[in-house]
Amino acid sequence: MATDTPRPHPSISDVGEFGLIRRLKRILPSSPLVVEGVGDDCAVVRLHGRLLLASVDVSIEGVHYDLGVLAPQQAGWKAAAASLSDIAAMGGTPQFALVSLAAPPETPAAVIEQMYQGMVSAMSANGAVIVGGDTATLSERTLIDVVVVGEAPGGRYLSRRGAQPGDLLAVTGRLGLSAAGYHSLSTEGGSEALQIYHWRPHPRVLEAQWLVATDRVHAMIDISDGLLQDAGHLATSSRLGLDVHTGAITIAPELAAYAERHGMDPLADFALGGGEDFELLFALDHEGHEEVFDDFRHQFRTEIAIIGRFTDEWTGVRVDGEERALTGYQHFRRPG
Amino acid sequence: MATDTPRPHPSISDVGEFGLIRRLKRILPSSPLVVEGVGDDCAVVRLHGRLLLASVDVSIEGVHYDLGVLAPQQAGWKAAAASLSDIAAMGGTPQFALVSLAAPPETPAAVIEQMYQGMVSAMSANGAVIVGGDTATLSERTLIDVVVVGEAPGGRYLSRRGAQPGDLLAVTGRLGLSAAGYHSLSTEGGSEALQIYHWRPHPRVLEAQWLVATDRVHAMIDISDGLLQDAGHLATSSRLGLDVHTGAITIAPELAAYAERHGMDPLADFALGGGEDFELLFALDHEGHEEVFDDFRHQFRTEIAIIGRFTDEWTGVRVDGEERALTGYQHFRRPG
Numbered sequence: 001m002a003t004d005t006p007r008p009h010p011s012i013s014d015v016g017e018f019g020l021i022r023r024l025k026r027i028l029p030s031s032p033l034v035v036e037g038v039g040d041d042c043a044v045v046r047l048h049g050r051l052l053l054a055s056v057d058v059s060i061e062g063v064h065y066d067l068g069v070l071a072p073q074q075a076g077w078k079a080a081a082a083s084l085s086d087i088a089a090m091g092g093t094p095q096f097a098l099v100s101l102a103a104p105p106e107t108p109a110a111v112i113e114q115m116y117q118g119m120v121s122a123m124s125a126n127g128a129v130i131v132g133g134d135t136a137t138l139s140e141r142t143l144i145d146v147v148v149v150g151e152a153p154g155g156r157y158l159s160r161r162g163a164q165p166g167d168l169l170a171v172t173g174r175l176g177l178s179a180a181g182y183h184s185l186s187t188e189g190g191s192e193a194l195q196i197y198h199w200r201p202h203p204r205v206l207e208a209q210w211l212v213a214t215d216r217v218h219a220m221i222d223i224s225d226g227l228l229q230d231a232g233h234l235a236t237s238s239r240l241g242l243d244v245h246t247g248a249i250t251i252a253p254e255l256a257a258y259a260e261r262h263g264m265d266p267l268a269d270f271a272l273g274g275g276e277d278f279e280l281l282f283a284l285d286h287e288g289h290e291e292v293f294d295d296f297r298h299q300f301r302t303e304i305a306i307i308g309r310f311t312d313e314w315t316g317v318r319v320d321g322e323e324r325a326l327t328g329y330q331h332f333r334r335p336g
Numbered sequence: 337m338a339t340d341t342p343r344p345h346p347s348i349s350d351v352g353e354f355g356l357i358r359r360l361k362r363i364l365p366s367s368p369l370v371v372e373g374v375g376d377d378c379a380v381v382r383l384h385g386r387l388l389l390a391s392v393d394v395s396i397e398g399v400h401y402d403l404g405v406l407a408p409q410q411a412g413w414k415a416a417a418a419s420l421s422d423i424a425a426m427g428g429t430p431q432f433a434l435v436s437l438a439a440p441p442e443t444p445a446a447v448i449e450q451m452y453q454g455m456v457s458a459m460s461a462n463g464a465v466i467v468g469g470d471t472a473t474l475s476e477r478t479l480i481d482v483v484v485v486g487e488a489p490g491g492r493y494l495s496r497r498g499a500q501p502g503d504l505l506a507v508t509g510r511l512g513l514s515a516a517g518y519h520s521l522s523t524e525g526g527s528e529a530l531q532i533y534h535w536r537p538h539p540r541v542l543e544a545q546w547l548v549a550t551d552r553v554h555a556m557i558d559i560s561d562g563l564l565q566d567a568g569h570l571a572t573s574s575r576l577g578l579d580v581h582t583g584a585i586t587i588a589p590e591l592a593a594y595a596e597r598h599g600m601d602p603l604a605d606f607a608l609g610g611g612e613d614f615e616l617l618f619a620l621d622h623e624g625h626e627e628v629f630d631d632f633r634h635q636f637r638t639e640i641a642i643i644g645r646f647t648d649e650w651t652g653v654r655v656d657g658e659e660r661a662l663t664g665y666q667h668f669r670r671p672g
Binding site: 009010011012013014015017019020021023024027028029031033034037038042043045047048050052054055056057058059060062063064095096098099100102103105106107108109110112113116117120124129130131132133134135136137138139140143145147149151 | 345346347348349350351353355356357359360363364365367369370373374378379381383384386388390391392393394395396398399400431432434435436438439441442443444445446448449452453456460465466467468469470471472473474475476479481483485487
């Protein structure tokens with residue numbers, strides 16, 4: 001429902017996820033402990049001169065995962081990866097996790113065990129360990145809430161703020177694969193090779209730490225809401241404009257083939273708006289960027305590409321020079 | 337449903353909360369980081385030689401709180417206090433918290449803000465600050481998941497293990513008030529003075545730290561499931577027997593009056609099985625216990641009493657010398 005007059009008692013779907021976060025930020029008191037609080041990918045807390053990073057992601061059956069199409073292990077991996085990726089996005093090292101799990105009483109114990117196995121695998125793959133948790137009854141569906149606590153190596157981390165005019169927008173990996181995998185899961189004759197991108201994302205923990213250490217990256221985010229929306233977060237937080245060059249976005253061959261088979265556009269339907277790729281999107285110093293790219297490619301098998309540029313001549317996100325409504329996922333919002 | 341033959345595919349209500357925790361513990365890998373893992377009130381993690389404590393408590397509308405009888409601020413305070421009390425139970429100092437909040441889209445934004453205000457108040461009262469969170473859509477009801485991270489001052493903490501034969505069982509405060517408050521909330525002509533004990537529990541953070549520092553306390557827990565059940569956790573974890581002397585339990589005058597008015601027994605109906613008092617229950621060295629009590633009373637206004645004794649002559653919990661089924665709350669379990 002689009003209306004110009006704000007309602008007297010707005011619901012959370014009226015204000016949207018980001019509106020709600022803004023309201024909650026106003027309630028939270030400041031503290032010398034808090035280096036970065038609510039609003040970035042994860043919180044940064046100073047404890048005895050060291051910086052701890054902490055992120056939380058709640059995953060709800062029917063919203064974030066569907067046990068009709070995902071196995072419990074897959075849902076567990078995906079839930080854990082989302083929170084791990086928030087630590088990665090700041091350049092942190094995940095250390096330990098706490099997991100709350102709610103489920104209907106009739107849920108087989110084996111299903112809960114398999115969800116844990118998926119979470120344990122995702123944590124182990126990223127050097128973290130589950131140290132505690134809680135369980136409770138939720139009649140209608142399962143729910144997984146994952147908190148990951150990590151560290152900022154050497155006290156250095158990146159936030160969404162800090163991009164400079166002239167910085168390049170760079171991205172790791174290939175985009176749209178998770179969205180195509182999700183589409184494929186609910187489509188006749190879907191592609192198993194694509195589906196794994198949806199349920200088994202790999203947070204870019206090592207790549208992010210390496211990027212922070214170069215001192216050439218000024219701001220970073222992980223792609224959870226979709227390229228354009230997360231690009232918007234970088235631009236807004238840095239108070240700059242950002243032009244995304246779609247011609248520079250590498251489309252994976254399997255995504256191109258899948259899109260063609262289903263009469264869809266790999267860029268518009270998947271790569272630009274599709275969330276949960278958990279790739280890194282970052283502002284890279286223009287000076288010496290070739291060297292950073294060369295070194296990165298020497299270090300990792302992960303792809304890396306320049307797909308845009310920051311400017312102080314205007315604000316917001318443009319796509320190939322044109323202003324455009326951002327597409328991406330926002331909780332609570334009704335389609336307007 | 338009580339049966340002697342285990343089902344081939346048990347549900348989580350078949351295995352119960354504690355059975356599920358035992359199963360999940362088997363899945364979790366060990367780690368040199370983890371000093372105390374899943375199973376105690378909170379996890380203890382070693383990071384750069386310092387001990388961090390981490391606890392999580394999920395609160396679900398209709399299970400842990402009822403917005404028909406509690407204001408959103410009250411539900412928020414109660415949810416935060418449960419997690420803070422787990423840090424207190426180990427003698428820790430709460431530092432920061434992350435909060436996940438799920439709610440139906442039509443929930444007024446003001447309700448969510450008020451829940452946060454309740455949580456912020458409970459955190460502030462205990463020296464902690466909310467540093468991050470997540471929000472998501474849950475169609476059927478609201479849900480609050482609170483993680484608190486704290487520290488063990490001087491690297492010292494208490495767990496449920498470690499009670500010695502001959503130790504005294506001691507308790508802070510007065511028991512059954514939260515359960516009576518809850519009863520009163522859903523009863524015609526209820527007592528507002530009692531209700532506040534239900535929704536505004538005060539975690540015993542300072543008292544617990546003081547007790548740890550005496551070196552005379554060997555094991556500790558907070559009363560969240562009910563006196564007898566939590567006494568059972570102390571006894572089982574310490575592999576000892578524990579005799580609870582009901583005559584030594586102080587019944588608050590307002591609880592006695594309320595029980596009499598409703599034809600109930602303050603001890604059997606409230607103090608022994610009622611959960612969420614969040615008082616400290618601990619094993620105190622018999623030697624010099626009078627001195628500890630004198631010093632405690634000098635330091636705090638909080639009451640303190642000896643209500644039992646540990647033994648190695650048998651195991652389990654006895655009440656006034658008699659074996660007795662433990663009563664208390666356990667998630668998932670159907671009444672047998």
